[in-house]
Amino acid sequence: MHIRLATADDADGIATVHVAAWRAAYEALLPVAYLARLDPHSRAEKWRSALLAGAPRVLVAIVNDAIAGWVAFGPARDADLDARCAEIEAIYVASACWNRGIGTALMTAACEMLHVEGYAHIALWVLNDNAAACAFYARRGFARDGFARNIEIGGVSLMEVRLTRDIVI
Numbered sequence: 385m386h387i388r389l390a391t392a393d394d395a396d397g398i399a400t401v402h403v404a405a406w407r408a409a410y411e412a413l414l415p416v417a418y419l420a421r422l423d424p425h426s427r428a429e430k431w432r433s434a435l436l437a438g439a440p441r442v443l444v445a446i447v448n449d450a451i452a453g454w455v456a457f458g459p460a461r462d463a464d465l466d467a468r469c470a471e472i473e474a475i476y477v478a479s480a481c482w483n484r485g486i487g488t489a490l491m492t493a494a495c496e497m498l499h500v501e502g503y504a505h506i507a508l509w510v511l512n513d514n515a516a517a518c519a520f521y522a523r524r525g526f527a528r529d530g531f532a533r534n535i536e537i538g539g540v541s542l543m544e545v546r547l548t549r550d551i552v553i
Contacts, residue, residue: 385486387493390442390454392435397451398442399428401478408479413513418538440473443493445486453477455490457498460507462531462546470498470551472508491524499553506551509533512543525549 390398403422410419435442440456453476460469472494477486495506508526510517526547533544 386446390444392432395428395432398431398454399424405476414538452481453486455494457494469505470503495551499551507548509544512545
């Protein structure tokens, strides 16, 4: 596995993992029809634009010359968090590569970069009912900070909870 900063040329691979990971991770949470309509091509265009704009920053994990996972991160977007708090905006790994340490390696690499830049804390939002993701984050030292919000995806109302931890390198 090799981890590197993503470029606009990675947009298709990022989008492919993004859509496939959503379909695998959220099959019990979101309508099947909604997940089936997710379009890797339109998602790739959004990623291409974001990568060209430089925000969020994205690291990709390359396995066998293909993107196996990615993490998007940057300064925290929540107004109540201070300037020393960064945010993991999203992290996804292809389901065929789950439980191989790719997510941990991506999280570690992002935290190392953020630490060098002076960030001391990191936050992220996760669907409350996504037990696998909540367990992944808990094993990496994240804990609920008491903030939650309702969101709607595919016509379904879901609750997201915010998790935080110190960046310890």
